[in-house]
Amino acid sequence: MKHEVIKKQGASIVVLKGDVDLESSPAAREILLKTVDGAGRVLVDLSSVTYIDSSGVASLVEALQASKRNGGRFALVAASEPTRRVLELARLDKVFTLYATVEEGIKA
Amino acid sequence: MKGLPPGGERRNLNRLDRRESPALAGHLELLAKMSGHLAVTLNIEETIQKALELITKYVNAEAGSLFLLEDNGLRLTCKASVGPVDIRGITLKSSEGIVGQCVMENSSRMVRDVSTDPNFTHSVDETTGFRTRSILCSPMSTQNIRLGAIELINKKEGNGLFSETDLMMLQTLTAAAALAVRNARMTEVLVQQERVNREIELAIEMQRSLLPAARPAPFPVCGINLPAYEVSGDFYDFFELGDGRIYFSLGDVSGKGMDAALLMSKTASLFRCVGKTLHDPGALLVTINRELCETAIHGMFVTMVCGMLDPATGRVRLANAGHEPPLIHRNDGSFSPVPASAPPLGIIPLEAGLNGIREELIDLDGGTLYIFTDGVTEGRVRPGQRLDVDGFKAIITQYNGDSAATRIQAVVSRLRDSGQQRHDDITILAVEDLTRRMMKDDASRCAVPLVSLTFPARAEELHPVREVVRETCEKCGCPPALTQDLVIAIGEACQNVVRHAYKGVADGEATLEILCRDGMLEFCLTDSAPPVDQEKVKPVWPKEVHPGGLGVCLIHNIMDRVEYLPAPSGQGNLLRMVKFFKRHKDET
Numbered sequence: 096m097k098h099e100v101i102k103k104q105g106a107s108i109v110v111l112k113g114d115v116d117l118e119s120s121p122a123a124r125e126i127l128l129k130t131v132d133g134a135g136r137v138l139v140d141l142s143s144v145t146y147i148d149s150s151g152v153a154s155l156v157e158a159l160q161a162s163k164r165n166g167g168r169f170a171l172v173a174a175s176e177p178t179r180r181v182l183e184l185a186r187l188d189k190v191f192t193l194y195a196t197v198e199e200g201i202k203a
Numbered sequence: 204m205k206g207l208p209p210g211g212e213r214r215n216l217n218r219l220d221r222r223e224s225p226a227l228a229g230h231l232e233l234l235a236k237m238s239g240h241l242a243v244t245l246n247i248e249e250t251i252q253k254a255l256e257l258i259t260k261y262v263n264a265e266a267g268s269l270f271l272l273e274d275n276g277l278r279l280t281c282k283a284s285v286g287p288v289d290i291r292g293i294t295l296k297s298s299e300g301i302v303g304q305c306v307m308e309n310s311s312r313m314v315r316d317v318s319t320d321p322n323f324t325h326s327v328d329e330t331t332g333f334r335t336r337s338i339l340c341s342p343m344s345t346q347n348i349r350l351g352a353i354e355l356i357n358k359k360e361g362n363g364l365f366s367e368t369d370l371m372m373l374q375t376l377t378a379a380a381a382l383a384v385r386n387a388r389m390t391e392v393l394v395q396q397e398r399v400n401r402e403i404e405l406a407i408e409m410q411r412s413l414l415p416a417a418r419p420a421p422f423p424v425c426g427i428n429l430p431a432y433e434v435s436g437d438f439y440d441f442f443e444l445g446d447g448r449i450y451f452s453l454g455d456v457s458g459k460g461m462d463a464a465l466l467m468s469k470t471a472s473l474f475r476c477v478g479k480t481l482h483d484p485g486a487l488l489v490t491i492n493r494e495l496c497e498t499a500i501h502g503m504f505v506t507m508v509c510g511m512l513d514p515a516t517g518r519v520r521l522a523n524a525g526h527e528p529p530l531i532h533r534n535d536g537s538f539s540p541v542p543a544s545a546p547p548l549g550i551i552p553l554e555a556g557l558n559g560i561r562e563e564l565i566d567l568d569g570g571t572l573y574i575f576t577d578g579v580t581e582g583r584v585r586p587g588q589r590l591d592v593d594g595f596k597a598i599i600t601q602y603n604g605d606s607a608a609t610r611i612q613a614v615v616s617r618l619r620d621s622g623q624q625r626h627d628d629i630t631i632l633a634v635e636d637l638t639r640r641m642m643k644d645d646a647s648r649c650a651v652p653l654v655s656l657t658f659p660a661r662a663e664e665l666h667p668v669r670e671v672v673r674e675t676c677e678k679c680g681c682p683p684a685l686t687q688d689l690v691i692a693i694g695e696a697c698q699n700v701v702r703h704a705y706k707g708v709a710d711g712e713a714t715l716e717i718l719c720r721d722g723m724l725e726f727c728l729t730d731s732a733p734p735v736d737q738e739k740v741k742p743v744w745p746k747e748v749h750p751g752g753l754g755v756c757l758i759h760n761i762m763d764r765v766e767y768l769p770a771p772s773g774q775g776n777l778l779r780m781v782k783f784f785k786r787h788k789d790e791t
Contacts, residue, residue, distance in 0.1 A: 117698045118662040146669065148694050149754035150702075180684075181691055184760045185753055 098126055104201050106136040108172075112143040115151030123151060127158035135167050138200040142173035147181050159191065168192075172200040233261050237379055247387035248282070254380040255283040258353060261376070262369050265357035266333065269343075270295070270302050271384070272351050279303060279351060286356070288331040301340050305352045311341040311377075313370045337364040341373045343381035350384055353377045403433045410464060413471050415440050417608070421722055421783060423514050423637040424451050425608045427615055429629040436463030437576050437630035438471040442478070447514060447763070450478045453632045454507035455526065455576040457547075462503065470495065470505050470548075484509040484522040485560040488548065492524065492560075495549035504549040508574045510634065512567075515763055517636030519565040519572060524548050529574040530596070531565060534639075536603075538596050541565070541572075569639035571607060573599065575614075578627030582618040590618060607633040638764040638781050652716040652727075653679070660701045660711040660730065668715060669694050672726075679719040681784055689782060692761040693726055695754035696778055700730045724782045731775035 096119035097112040107130050115123050131137050139155065141147075155171070162169035170192040174182065182188040194200035237257050251269050259267035266286025270279040273294075279302055281293045298307055301323060305312050317323040317335050328335050336357050343350040355373060357363050407430075414428055426439040436459050441451035452474045456463040473491045481487045488509050495505060506526035512519050523529065525547030528540035544561040545553055553560060565572065575595070582590050598617060602610040611631040618629055654675050658664045672693045676686040697713065705711035711732060718725040759765055764781040771777065 114666060116662070116665055116694065117701060118665065146690070146694070148691070148698055149757060150698065152753060177687060177691075180687060181757070184688070184691065184757050 096123060098123065100126065100130055103197075106138055106201050107134045108138045108140055108197060108200075110140040110143070114146040115144055115154070116146060116148045117150045120148075120150040120154050124154035124157060127154055128161055131158050131162045131165065131167060131169065133165070137162060137167060137169050138172050138194070138197060139170070140172050140197055141178045142175055144175050144178050147178050149181075149185070152181060152185055152187065155191070156187070170194055170200050170203070172197050233257065234375065234379055237376065238383075247384065247391060250383050250387045251283040251380070254376075254383060255285050255353065258373065258376045258380065259285040259355060262339070262355055262365075262372055263359045264339070264355035264365075265359050265363075267353065267355045269353050269380075270306075270351045271343075272297060272306065272349055276349070279306065282351075286333075288333045290331060293330070301338055302352050302354050305340040305342050305354075306349055309342050309344055309347075309349060311370060311374050312338075313340075313365055313367070314338040315364050339365045339370050339373050341370070341377040343377055343384060345381050345385045348385075350381055353380065406434050406461065406464060410434055410438075410468065413438060413440070413468060415442065419722070419785075420606065420608075421637050423512060424449055424632070424634050425611065426453070426632040427608075427611050427630065429615055429619065429625075431578065431625045431628050432459060434461060434464035435628040435630070436460075436467050437578065437628040438467050439574075439630055439632045440471055440474055441632075442475065444482065448482075449512045449514065449634075450482070450484075450510075451512065451574075451632060451634055452478070452507065452509045453526070453574040453576070453630060454505050455578075455628075455630070456505050457503050459627065466495075466503055466505065470507065474509065478509075482511065483562070484511055484520050485562040488522050488524050488545070488560045489553050492548040492553050496552050504547040506543075506547045510572075510574075512634050514636075514638060517567045517569065517639050519567060519634060521563045521565055521572070522560045523563075524553075524560055527575065527577050527580065529572055530592070531567065531570055531572050532596075532599055532603075533570040534568055536600065567634075567636035567639075569636050571599075571610075571633055571635040571640075573611075574632040574634070576628060576630045578625070578629045579614060579618070579631060581627060582621075582625060582629060583623035584617060584621045586623065590614075607635050638783075652718045654717040655714065656716075657712055657714045660697075660705050660713045662698075662701055665694060665697055665701070668697055672715075672717070675717050675719075676724065679724060681724070685782070685784055688761045689724070689726075692758045692780065692782075693728075695757050696726070696728050696780065699754055700728065700732070700778075705730070705732050722783055722785060724784060726780040726782075728778040728780075729770050729772075729775060731770065731772070734769065734776060 096115055099110050101108040101110065109127060109130050111123060127139070137158070159169045172194040173196055174193060179188070182191065194203060237254060255267050255269045266288070268281050268290055269283040271282045272278070273280050277297055279295045279297055281290050284291045295303055297303055301312055301314060314320040314323065315337055317338060339355040340352055342352045353373065355365070358365050358369065417425060424441045426441070428435055428437055428439060436456035437454065439453040441449055443449050454467070454470055456467045456470065470491065473494055474487070477490050478487055481490060488507060491507070506524060508521065508523045508526045508529055510519050510521040521529070521541055523541060523543040524545045525543050528542045530538045530540055532538055541563050580590055580592055580595060584590050584594060595614060598614050599610055602613045611633050614631060615629055618625065654671060656668065656671055658668055669690050673686055673690050676689050681689065693715070697715070700713045711730065714729045716727040758780065761782070762780040763783050766779040768777040768779060
């Protein structure tokens with residue numbers, strides 16, 4: 096898994112790439128929690144995620160909860176097909192706020 | 204014979220006949236002509252009109268009429284008429300007048316001069332204004348069945364009176380006409396019969412269309428219906444709900460005729476229609492009962508079994524209203540009946556709940572549920588010997604190694620091929636815990652796995668394992684979306700081994716085996732860690748999300764069957780996951 100964090104119009108965009116699985120999810124968790132901490136709006140760009148498992152989803156859930164505690168806003172954007180499917184199977188597609196594109200996420 | 208053209212001999216004979224007996228030759232010619240005319244039409248009215256015209260003309264009578272018996276032989280009605288006055292439609296009592304006497308006595312009569320005959324009825328002349336002088340009358344009958352008579356009135360030539368020769372001629376011609384009438388009548392009956400047959404064929408077709416189409420294997424429900432006569436008072440049906448559960452039903456309407464068939468159609472439609480939204484078998488039977496009671500046909504009722512199978516668990520909810528107890532054939536070979544908990548439907552209103560139709564909860568556990576009508580158990584296998592429940596059990600046990608469809612077909616074949624007359628419809632429905640059964644079959648056949656992969660139970664090893672799963676699923680013909688799901692499920696299963704089973708112990712190993720056959724993929728994941736706590740591997744639904752519970756929840760959502768078993772080696776755990784699928788290329 097690779098990642099980068101971009102600041103754009105007041106939002107922090109975490110871009111995750113590749114497989115977010117048991118091996119890489121600790122790293123994903125760390126970067127997500129770090130970004131959420133203190134930032135008002137966090138968007139997670141999932142367009143390049145090729146695979147995500149329950150540990151990766153758990154990192155997203157944890158970041159969402161942390162963001163809520165901080166009074167921030169947390170959303171997923173441009174979820175790739177594999178990501179979308181796992182969220183759907185886990186019945187979490189209604190728990191997260193999802194935007195089709197990064198631009199939409201910034202404007203919202 | 205030499206050099207004689209075909210037919211030449213006959214022409215010679217004709218010439219001879221004419222010379223020696225012109226009257227006989229004329230008769231024969233007329234008979235041939237009349238037979239020819241009568242053969243071309245099978246319409247009875249046309250037949251008799253034509254026959255009468257020919258006869259009247261040939262005997263050279265002024266008028267002719269043809270009477271047929273009607274009203275069970277009580278009346279004679281004029282059906283054809285030739286001459287100055289059309290008397291068609293006139294009716295006489297069957298013993299009235301010369302025609303009546305002629306028919307009653309089945310003998311010909313001639314009244315050379317009516318003015319001297321006491322039997323002559325003047326009523327017709329009075330109505331028509333026609334003056335009758337001389338009458339010939341000959342009865343029409345075949346094989347002692349009286350049909351009517353032909354009456355000729357007044358010879359056109361000479362003194363207007365008939366002769367003995369005229370009577371003989373009429374007798375001959377009437378016999379031919381009688382045959383023609385009988386043929387036309389038989390044809391009419393045949394045409395009528397043909398129409399009824401067509402109606403029945405349509406009813407059969409309609410009924411067939413109400414039965415569900417057999418699903419390609421593997422599918423856990425199958426049925427068979429063999430009507431005793433043309434249409435059936437039995438039915439069965441099954442359909443899948445959106446969540447994978449399968450609703451099924453079997454019913455037997457009292458009686459066996461068209462009335463039973465129509466009530467069967469109604470009940471089957473109610474099951475399918477109401478069952479789409481009402482997912483409780485007991486409550487569904489209560490609702491169908493209410494409908495049947497409201498529009499009850501006196502004295503008719505329906506015995507019916509209705510159930511819901513969850514293929515993922517092999518569990519069935521079953522409700523039985525007055526039907527012969529279905530049998531559960533268990534894994535250990537034993538049979539147990541499920542008795543009715545309510546009276547048949549269509550008799551008295553029933554309430555849902557405690558006083559209504561109770562549901563039985565059955566765990567098939569690899570077994571099969573058989574629902575059948577009494578036409579099966581009461582069917583004869585030898586003169587005086589019924590199949591009975593014991594005979595049914597024996598056939599099922601004998602064919603236990605075969606598919607459910609083969610097993611129920613074997614029962615039907617035994618009854619059908621016994622040479623005994625069947626008096627009742629035969630219907631059987633089999634509902635099986637296919638997943639568990641197939642697993643058992645596989646174990647007993649020592650199926651060779653497609654893939655057997657042993658890997659270190661470490662997080663960094665999971666990616667290559669997932670790639671193997673992806674390739675294998677694609678090779679087996681899984682559609683892409685299903686392949687993606689299966690990769691997710693197996694990824695989660697492996698992850699759980701890494702995270703929980705070994706609890707971070709570095710040198711643990713896991714083995715993944717993949718088996719594929721007949722539209723079923725089976726994944727067996729074995730580890731050698733301490734036994735898994737069953738409570739911890741129950742699916743946990745989000746809200747209190749933690750990765751372990753979420754993973755199990757994903758596995759359960761994707762797989763048709765998930766089982767945690769002890770590893771065959773005796774140490775460790777075996778996680779068995781089964782998925783049924785339609786091959787990608789089969790779908791297109």
